[in-house]
Amino acid sequence: MMICVWLVLLYTHITSANINNVSYTIRIYSNLAEIIRPLDKLPLEFADDDWNHIRSDSITLFGGNVNIKLQTITEQKKALNGTEVYIRSPISSDAAIKLIKGIIIDEANNIVKIHDESIAGQQALYITVPYNQIYYLEEPTKPKHYVNFTYTASDSNLFVSYLQSNLNWRTQYQLNLNHNESDLIAMANIRNDARSSVFIDQAELICGDINLQIHQIQYDRSFRKYRSGSESHNQQQANSMQTVFADTMSPVIVEQGKELAGLYVFSIEQPFIINGKANYLLPMFHPQVSVERFGLISKTFSTMPMHGKAQRSYRLRSDQYLSHGNCIIREHDRVVGEISLPNLAANDKYEFSIGEDANIIYKENAVLISLSTFNETESMMKDSLEKNLPLGAPITRARYIYTIHLQVKNFKTREVQIEYEQKGFHSYNTVKLVTIDNDQFIQDGSSIKSNITLQANTTENYIYTVELIR
Template structure:
């Protein structure tokens, strides 16, 4: 019965593929011409190790049966041929009779025996270890029609990477974005058609392998011409995910990361210092954090943001998927020039209630004014009086802290326990 083989060829040329690349995995797709008989898909050991189990499908014809097998492809091709057996310092020719258990025949005696792989020498360069055997899927179908192979793999993935550059004025903030596309395999991939997908997409995590690529043994592909530099189109939303088409074919070299400019967000930024803390009936002091409030005019897929403030690296943070015009607030560690001193005085305390007077002093040692936001969280039946604003979480104090100056706010909290 004639079979169409869709497997890795033991050759150095890159494979063409259609990839839909997610942050943690990739959907691989490739068209298959019509053929009589079975369709056979082969992945080498490295590629099969990246495959997410149960996701390899043949789409088009009705599949009547699928058989998955492990096969020694390279040694099988040497059955009936002469290989060489090392015995101490001597090397003699033998016939490889059966690859599965390395049975050989001595042509001088006609006898058969088994050998270990490390005693064999070959007349040609052996392939890399991951290429010597294959995992094979035999698809028995109802009729010969054009089909498509698809599966999910951990071999390829992408992540956004952002750099936020802030000048002396918040209005000068600029956010640049790159899409880092990774290939963790030892094979080059020619990506004919691809798109990046952002948003939360969960796949089965148990027994996860890590990804593969197939190609057709019956096809010959000429070396591709130099492709134009690919670019990434604006995102299109659907079903809660965003899809970004890569406009040209490109090469994804083995064990590499290809970075492409991604998005052109227009952002608004507000810098301030602040802290959020839970209520504590004891006095305390410390430093406030460098804080940034960021908004973008387009969706920002989840990724790492590197922040450079007035030309100086001040830290990195991770942001989740952030919708257009959604506010994202993050901190980048303590600012040593801005401190707080929180003094607590107990006014009364019984089994039914407690009343505290808090005096908060904020001090700015910088030569420029700063926006400050101090937040204190508490719950229950609490009454707030004084120079603070009640919030759903507790209280907030927002003010402009003068250059080289201090700011004091006083407030009283009454906790009712019954």
């Protein structure tokens, strides 16, 4: 027997064949899942295929005052050294393949001992054979992994917890817009990347800004490949993806989300099974949402003439927390765009754009009407006196006065709402809206904004003036 002992994480995998085992909880994140189950007899045994999905540094044992003194992981594999095999003869050709008997001498390096009189008479030869040219008389066994603990505890009811990478989940949305009605449908898309089915007795879907990495799993896989001398040992065969929807006769319900330490937890109390290489889709919350449509003209200030099209934009509000997820947008039953929704608090707003609107165009021209310079001495003296600093040389500033001429055209046969934003005054120290043609333009920080209602098939012209200092 070949035995390798190293610190790693246990992996518990329950298939549909043994769903009557003790119940356990799965907490599923966007890229990992945490398994929590009662600690059964020791040591625990796991197949190598299951082991590939384990993050080895996340093992933990908890319960009544548990004190772990030692944890060992043992990998055991039946040694192939001394096994009789067939290999392709070195003098074979593609037209005439010849197999000869041999004995594996060093399985890690695929060294085989052969006797072939046609090559070396009675003398034994030791050759390195590619792994795919070794033919076994019986199926080679894969390693098994055993987990054991030495511990003390005041309570016999103990639990083991660990992370694994084959289970993950994400929220996916359908936003349906028809006239003044808005309907947002949320689905939980749970993915099982393992080959075998997984039975889930109860689960929690957890979302939010969570920093869980899978690097340790990847490291463990690389370690085993290096040790075995063959990458094929851990390569997974490609399986076609399946999508499974919840059975309407026995519905699995995702409970209302609850806030926990800045995260949100969605509970599933009913048991269900996810087949290998499959996605399991469950209906989640159905929030009340409001959606405003508008054309967005958001641009960076430039002294050169500018023109462009408004963006097809939306402002979304929900009465419930929305977890991060992909969202397909439909208007009047037609797909009009796709976005990635962020984690959004209840009653907060999220603005997004999904493309240009060819029927709303704008032209803008900035005209310099005044340029002057001044020395910034008074403010420098005041600042230096307050901070008890020596006076420096005065700084010469430049003051620019620009008149902005904006023209907006609406080629639609209906009224539109347009939101205008002039930003990007990065090369200037201060920005000030000094005179305006009307009260439609306001200053918001270093940006100039306006809300415009444009009637069908009309063109409107606007003027405002800004003072820029650099």
